[in-house]
Amino acid sequence: MTKNLLSSAVFAGLIAGLIAALLQFVFVIPLLLEGELYESGSRLHFHADGTPQSDRGAPGLGGEWGRHLVTIGFNLVTYTGYGLLMVAAMGLARDHRGTAITAQNGIIWGLAGFIAVQLAPAVGLPPELPGTPAAELAPRQVWWIGTILATMVGLALIAFGRGMVMHLLGLIVILAPQLIGAPHLDTFWGVAPPELSAEFVTQSLGFAAVGWVTLGYFCAFFMAQGEDS
The missing domain is CATH 1.10.287 (Helix Hairpins)
Structure with missing residues (x-):
């Protein structure tokens, strides 16, 4: 049983971590890199005469692949750690409360994890762009x-x-x-436009929710598969 819990957490964490990293590369990291342009002064929200900066465009991922590999590794480790906590909680609920663990209600577990770890703290401390x-x-x-x-x-x-x-x-x-x-x-x-900050917060939380739902689904899925085998 312990082996099933461990393997469920690892497999689910790897899947969720890869999906989360992919979504971050496509949507979140370009906004983060654009925020770094404002932080460094390479891009200004307002010109010296007070007129708004007219150009807009995320800089893309660039060539910092060492940094991006660290991001992938961080996501894999983080979601695997979350997966270990989640399967432990699922196991306790199943063994002591008689709660059925299925892939479908695993989505609810994932949403609960998102609310606890991401959404509730973000109410008071939302994700911040560099230089904020x-x-x-x-x-x-x-x-x-x-x-x-x-x-x-x-x-x-x-x-x-x-x-x-x-x-x-x-x-x-x-x-x-x-x-x-x-x-x-x-x-x-701050130095970055508030619109950019709002977009960064929205996408960071939105895709974190996707990662957590994926994690909850696959944690429960692999646990159920291990019990049936």
Whole structure:
């Protein structure tokens, strides 16, 4: 059984990591590289006379293939790690709660992982383009980790808790970090156009959701296949 869980996490993580990396190469990384042009001053949002910059165009992937290989490796390792956590949670739910694990409800597990690890923290600390000013790193990391943990606990209470009280408690736990609020600067300023930042946030979160759904689906799929074999 342990071997089945491990292999399910590895195979699902590799598939989801490759898909996530491909989507990032096509949609997200060009926006990131364009943000770096604004950060370096190679491209300006406004000219010296105050008129808007007229040209627009992502620079493409360029020739930094060593950097891109690191991105692929990071995605593979990250999603495999997430897969290990997910199959462990699936195994606990199956063994102790009698929850059926199928490829179809694996999509729900993937969405729950996306909400906990990506969406909930992004409510307070959305993905940022290079050069975007932000509050000190340590307080943001504490809030980010606390938000992930609180969201995971809250979703578990809603999914597996019995009775309205447990469900309401789960909702309160999820909302608590948002009510506390993420650390932010007192003013807004940056070098990249806000439209580019908004597009970067939207695509980063959207394709992260695809990666998590893929991960949940294949984690459950391989677990079910291992049980049937």
